[in-house]
Amino acid sequence: MKHKELRLSGSGGQGLITGGIILAEAALHDGLNAIQSQSYGPEARGGASKAEVILSEEAIDYPKVEKSDILLSLTQLSCDKYIGGLKSGGILIIDESIETPDRDDVTIYRVPILDTATNKLNKSMVANIVALGVINKITNLVSKESLEKAVIGRVPKGTEELNTSALYEGYNLIN
Amino acid sequence: MASTLVKKYFREDTLPHIWCPGCGNGIVTRAIVKAIDSLGLDKDDVCIVSGIGCSSRAPGYLDFNTLHTTHGRALAFATGVKMANPKLNVIVVTGDGDSSAIGGNHLIHACRRNIDITTIVFNNNIYGMTGGQYSPTTPTGDKGTTAPYGNLDANFDLCELTKGAGASYIARGTAYAAKQLEKYIADGIKNKGFSFIEAITACPTYYGRKNKKGSAVDMLQTVKESAVMDKAWDKLTEEQKEGKFKIGKFHDVKKPEYTEQYGKLIESFNKGED
Amino acid sequence: MTIKLMQGNEACVEGALRAGMKFYAGYPITPSTEIAEISAVELPKIGGKFIQMEDEISSMGATIGASLTGLKSMTATSGPGFSLKQENLGYGIISEVPCVVVNVQRGGPSTGLPTSPAQGDIMQSKWGTHGDHSIIVLYPNSVREIYDITIRSFNLSEKYRTPVILLLDEVIGHMRERIEIPKDAEIEIIDRKKPTCSPEEYKAYEVKEGEIVPDMAAFGSGYRYHVTGLVHSETGFPAGATKAEGLMRRLIDKIEDNTEDICTFEEYMLDDADTAIVAFGCTSRSAKSAIKSLRKDGYKVGMFRPITIWPSPEKQLEKLSKEVKRILVVEMNDGQYYLEVDRIAGKNTKVEKYGRLNGEIIPPDEIISVVKEGYNG
Structure with missing residues (x-):
């Protein structure tokens, strides 16, 4: 890994910004550089929302994601909106509630992220952490230990165990 | 020979002041100084803040920590001073236009916070320094250079305004009854909270001439005759109230003071660390 | 750490x-x-x-x-x-x-x-x-x-x-x-200089020999003085026209005479550059990314980044104007700092502007095209 750009998308309230922050913090634990940014204003409330993360072994100059290497979408709306911004040869990770888009130039993973959070963990709020497990299992962006440490460092007190299991459920969704 | 009051509290080398002959500002300024003297406050512990206008020149003549700010903003600066050092007795000197037109927003919010600042409005019903334009306290129908056919605006009752906004001490006095005004100011300074004292004064140069109110002495006489103590006021018929105004201490209540509340917040963190 | x-x-x-x-x-x-x-x-x-x-x-x-x-x-x-x-x-x-x-x-x-x-x-x-x-x-x-x-x-x-x-x-x-x-x-922390003289001797706006600004007492510290937005004398009291020129000159000069101390900047790959980009804030990050890419293709491009934008780093910009054939000022506006750069550098070299007004950061690709377009290596 030299330089990777990610876009985490879904609807407001799905915790994608926190997800982006956790991933960036995990990268710092690994000694990498990281930048996380997000959409602000009316765009951040309802509709499609996104968090962007850049991870790099070198200094990161341009702080925005133009074409992402990896796109996560948890809603149809966000997938439709951001699919055009995914690089050819990139990785698309979508929830299984989303229709597989017509992109034969990217690798697509269709995974039951929301279902795992809601029905297996009984907490729809942890979908973002499940998603992080899925992303990291596929891409190996950061070390497992750093990601777990970052999750525990960011989630509300008392929910560490729930969120750690969410992370591992995410890992388990990919063989 | 200068009085002991002048010697003790005025910066003699900044005198003479800029006010016109017959202006009531000198009387009100003296009342402020007398009030401070009666309370025995240390000059180093008093900060007088003003905005822009005739009355706002007063702090420059007085030997305290003095701050002559921008038009209407005295209370904004004073809020910073008081927050930074709550031990200071902060007094704001302002005019009717300065406090209730351009500075109206700051006035109502300082009242709402009940921050421990004593504000004295020199109300002469006109913008004097700019040459006689009508202000928010110019009576409807009266003339100013920008109300050549008579003022169409309704005027503010500043004491009612500040009461509605949450001030804890409110009084109105006059430049004629200087002793009484002094007492109101002293009580206002003693009050731990926002105190508002309206001092009715006269501008013979602009308001007086524009409205044919006679000489400075005539105008002060009119102030005396028009001022009615609040108890007597309540017994007047609407007709009798015509052309008159109410004076007195209108409001004096205890409620939480802003810097004290903030001090408690800081204290709660200090305790937390122990 | x-x-x-x-x-x-x-x-x-x-x-x-x-x-x-x-x-x-x-x-x-x-x-x-x-x-x-x-x-x-x-x-x-x-x-x-x-x-x-x-x-x-x-x-x-x-x-x-x-x-x-x-x-x-x-x-x-x-x-x-x-x-x-x-x-x-x-x-x-x-x-x-x-x-x-x-x-x-x-x-x-x-x-x-x-x-x-x-x-x-x-x-x-x-x-x-x-x-x-x-x-x-x-x-x-x-x-x-x-x-x-x-x-x-x-x-x-x-x-x-x-x-x-x-x-x-x-x-x-x-x-x-x-x-x-x-x-x-x-880390260096600088605090305002307080007066050491007695309150009686204190002149609130008097600059002492060898000092840049007057000593500053806090309200409530025993130094009673007057502060006003009017033109004032060394004592702090209103002074009128006779004191205006002197006060204004002092207020302007205390900054303009100390640009060496106040101005900081970054120079990036300027040693052999024939083209210099002037940029600040987020735009300088796009420019740096563009320069890295342009350098790989053989373009001799560098960047001058003012960190203090006012007062402007006049001496450095003037020096730069004698060393490069072209200065491109890239900023997310219609050419505001360009006016200042052109004022200083315009007599010695070609100064151009590139801007954006659409609320989006200028991406490196755009800067690359603009540099290539007028490149004359």
């Missing part, structure tokens, strides 16, 4: 606290709001004071009032709020009150583009308040630099007794980035 992921606006508050900020007055406006929010959380914990004022005008007034009473003070705003600050900013300049005014810029004029980034307040930050004056304006380009430059803003304001404007980009203010919090030994 602490390494953290930190938001730019948060780094601004952290830097301010490190510099000794004890007072903050502000009014909510995006994209600067986090600066107020974090100040509200942190200040009471250290015995400092936070107040949300009724508007931007009073926030600026309270900031000055608190500084006169001895506390290092800051306020932050954006867009229309910066316009409203200008009245009392001028007061801070003429009465020589140290304070820091942060402007996290957004598109304008008026409500404009809330809250997309723009670099449209370059000229307003210099000339926003009425009348002749000089002012210090600093412009960092990363989260770490926001931390350092906020401290520097306080230091310069204390040293030169003047409000310092810290211009930030929404892009940096809102993004989170790796930051290494520097150790105490790496």
Whole structure:
């Protein structure tokens, strides 16, 4: 890994910004550089929302994601909106509630992220952490230990165990 | 020979002041100084803040920590001073236009916070320094250079305004009854909270001439005759109230003071660390 | 050494606290709001004071009032709020009150583009308040630099007794980035000089031999003096026209005569460059990325990045104008700093502008095309 750009998308309230922050913090634990940014204003409330993360072994100059290497979408709306911004040869990770888009130039993973959070963990709020497990299992962006440490460092007190299991459920969704 | 009051509290080398002959500002300024003297406050512990206008020149003549700010903003600066050092007795000197037109927003919010600042409005019903334009306290129908056919605006009752906004001490006095005004100011300074004292004064140069109110002495006489103590006021018929105004201490209540509340917040963190 | 992921606006508050900020007055406006929010959380914990004022005008007034009473003070705003600050900013300049005014810029004029980034307040930050004056304006380009430059803003304001404007980009203010919090030994903190004479001898606006600015006593410290927005003499009392020229000259010169100390900048790959990009804030990051790519293709391009944009680094820009064939000023506006660069460098070399007004950061690809278009290596 030299330089990777990610876009985490879904609807407001799905915790994608926190997800982006956790991933960036995990990268710092690994000694990498990281930048996380997000959409602000009316765009951040309802509709499609996104968090962007850049991870790099070198200094990161341009702080925005133009074409992402990896796109996560948890809603149809966000997938439709951001699919055009995914690089050819990139990785698309979508929830299984989303229709597989017509992109034969990217690798697509269709995974039951929301279902795992809601029905297996009984907490729809942890979908973002499940998603992080899925992303990291596929891409190996950061070390497992750093990601777990970052999750525990960011989630509300008392929910560490729930969120750690969410992370591992995410890992388990990919063989 | 200068009085002991002048010697003790005025910066003699900044005198003479800029006010016109017959202006009531000198009387009100003296009342402020007398009030401070009666309370025995240390000059180093008093900060007088003003905005822009005739009355706002007063702090420059007085030997305290003095701050002559921008038009209407005295209370904004004073809020910073008081927050930074709550031990200071902060007094704001302002005019009717300065406090209730351009500075109206700051006035109502300082009242709402009940921050421990004593504000004295020199109300002469006109913008004097700019040459006689009508202000928010110019009576409807009266003339100013920008109300050549008579003022169409309704005027503010500043004491009612500040009461509605949450001030804890409110009084109105006059430049004629200087002793009484002094007492109101002293009580206002003693009050731990926002105190508002309206001092009715006269501008013979602009308001007086524009409205044919006679000489400075005539105008002060009119102030005396028009001022009615609040108890007597309540017994007047609407007709009798015509052309008159109410004076007195209108409001004096205890409620939480802003810097004290903030001090408690800081204290709660200090305790937390122990 | 602490390494953290930190938001730019948060780094601004952290830097301010490190510099000794004890007072903050502000009014909510995006994209600067986090600066107020974090100040509200942190200040009471250290015995400092936070107040949300009724508007931007009073926030600026309270900031000055608190500084006169001895506390290092800051306020932050954006867009229309910066316009409203200008009245009392001028007061801070003429009465020589140290304070820091942060402007996290957004598109304008008026409500404009809330809250997309723009670099449209370059000229307003210099000339926003009425009348002749000089002012210090600093412009960092990363989260770490926001931390350092906020401290520097306080230091310069204390040293030169003047409000310092810290211009930030929404892009940096809102993004989170790796930051290494520097150790105490790496940081210099400057405090205003207090009078050592007796209160009777104290002349509030007298500059002593060998000093740049008058000593500053706090209200309530036993030195009773007068502060006014009027032209005043060494005593601080209103003085009229005879004193105007002298006072104005002193206020302007205390900044303009010390540009060596005040101006900092970054030079990137300029040694052999025939083309120089001038850029600041987030745009300089796009430019750096573009330069790395252009260099691989053999283009001799470098960058001059002013970190102090006002006073402008005149000497360095003049030197640069004699060394390169072309200067391209890239900024997210219609060519504001270009006017200053062209004034200094235009007589010696070709100065061009490239800007954007659509509320989006200029991507490296665009800069690459513009450089290639007029390239004459």
